[in-house]
Amino acid sequence: MTTVLLTLGRLPKALDLARGFSRAGCRVLVADPFGWTLTGASRHVAKEIAVPPPHAGKAAYHAAIARIVSDECVDLVVPVSEETMHVAHARALFDPRVRVFTMPPDRVIALHDKAGFVQAARAQGLAVPETQMLGMQEALELAQRGDVVVKPVFSCSGRGVRIVRSGATLPEADPAIPAIAQRFIAGQEYSSCTIARDGRVVATMIYRGKVMAGSVAISFERIESPAISKWIEIFVTASGWSGFIAFDFIVDAAGKVWGIECNPRATSGLHFWEAEDIARAILDPAGDATVRVRPQRQLQQFYACLTEAQLAMFRRRGFKDQLARLFTTRDVSWDSSDPWPFLSMMFTSWPILRMAMAERVPFGEVATRDVGWYED
Known part of the structure; x- marks a missing residue:
């Protein structure tokens, strides 16, 4: 029996992966700093193991993951979210026979780096907005010509992102938190999730947010876009990518596709695939x-959407629409044969909820703070 280690358990996409690998006949383990998580509550998980959070010390996290791989005779390690960058580095401590479903660390970090991604896409002839490092004269000139988006080179879930209007003063560059200024592109925003193997696209899902918590989509709709799919195929082929890879796009009024960000990991788009098919493809x-698409065109994270509906009631705008969507859209975590993760979610998600309430920020902004890669 193949033993699979998922290196995060708190997010619904980890739950999909756990169910898929279990149904494919695997023994599934989960490692997470929280120790008790949404995915760990599933009957499809054989064991959940607490590990130190990477932000408290990368070396300790790497050693803990390597110890699990060795002690539990793990055959396959599958990173889930922002911890992917750390797992890519930890693979140097694994037995060479252990497969890791991501690229080597230098390749992963190069695309997690928002300036590095722009350079890579431009080298492949793909459309990306003009981007300059904050603090350079070129960034000041870019901001004088039009609106720009300022964002840290290493960030996730919209943390630290701001729009600076044309002619306004750019924030001061902070050497401790390198950032970019990127030309603002007006248009419709889309996201993607791709399973790739040696530069070949196995499956791509394109979706857009229907309900947002901050900058994070908590209800989403799958769409078809040949132009976006082609953009992704060119990038994956040129980079020879293996593993999950995801992008954020803007499609402008003329229909031109602009790649604005890369996430060298899985995103919520994987919820639209049959979980067992994802597992078998890996x-x-x-x-x-063949990775089959689930019949639902829209999915949601119920409890997060419930919170947004409650907020809409107090704001007195959009409440009826959000309430109607709340009770007509399938939840990503619900499974009648494995109900406990959904039913216990308020308890397993409490560490994140507590931080979000204390800091008055969206759930998504704190959900991966302790596992993200924020510095070189």
């Missing part, structure tokens, strides 16, 4: 498995 790197 387990059999030489196979040609």
Whole structure:
């Protein structure tokens, strides 16, 4: 039996992966700093193990993951979210026989770096907005010509992102938190999730947010876009990527696709695939498995959407629409054969909820703070 280690358990996408690998006949383990998580509550998880958070010390986290891989005879390690960058570095401590479903650390960090991604996409002839490092004269000139988006080079979930209007003063550059200024592109925003193998796209899902908590989509709708799919295919082929990879796009009024950000990891788009098919596509790197799409065109994270509906009631705008959507959209975590993760979510998510309430910020902004990669 293949033993699979998921290196985060608190997010719904980890739950999908756990269910998929279990149904494919695997023994599933979960490692997470919280120790008791949404995914760990599933009957499809054999064991959940607490590990130190990477932000408290990368070396300690790497050693803990390597110890689990060794002690539990893990065959396959699958990073789930922002911890991917740390797991990519930890793989140097694993037995060479252990597969890790991501690229080597230098490749992963190069695309997690928002300036590095722009350079890589431009080298492939793909459309990306003009981007300059904050603190350079070129950034000041860019801001004088039009609106710009300022964001840290290493960030996630919209943390530290701001729009600076044309002619306004750019924030001071902070050497401790390198940032970019990127030309603002007006248009419709889309996100994606791709499973890739040796530069070949196995499956791509494109979606857009229907309900947002801050900058994070908590209800989403899958769409078809041949132009976006082509953009992704060109990038994956040119980079020879293997693993999950995701992008954020803007499609402008003329229909031009602009890549604005890369996430070298899984995103919520994987919820639209049949979980067992995702697992089989990862387990059999030489196979040609078809990854089927679930019938739902819209999905949601119920409890997060419930919170947004409650806020809409107090704001006195959008409440009826959000309430109607809340009770007509399928939750990503609900499974009648495995109900406990959904039913216990308020308890397993309490560490994140507590931080979000204390700091008065959206759930998504604190959900991965302790596992993100924020410095070189």
